[in-house]
Amino acid sequence: MTTLTVTTKGQITLRRDLLQHLGIRPGSKITVQKLPNGRIEVAAERPKGKISDAFGLLKREGQRVISIDEMNEVIARGWAGEL
Structure with missing residues (x-):
């Protein structure tokens, strides 16, 4: 169990091992849910995009798109x- 200290501003800092456990990196968001008996649940917020948002992610300028058949042939x- 990890004990955290609350600052005079009412803030806490999550230690690196906790952030790594949650998969949190700079710029990531977390959700906090209030539970009964003064408890909270902290979780990493997961992206809610569509799979189609990843299409063309690795494509470089001037590079043509290849088909699945062409990919399979190269593989x-x-x-x-x-090769």
Whole structure:
């Protein structure tokens, strides 16, 4: 169990090991839920985007989009040691 100290401003700082456990990085958001008996639940907020938002994420300027068949062909050639 970790004990945290509340500052005079009413703030707490979560230690690095707790942030890592939650998967929190700078700029991440957390949710806090009030529970009965003076308890709270802290959780990392997960992105709520669509899978289609990731399409083209790795595409570089001037690079053409390849089909699934072309991807499979490149993969097969790689496994065969041809690349």
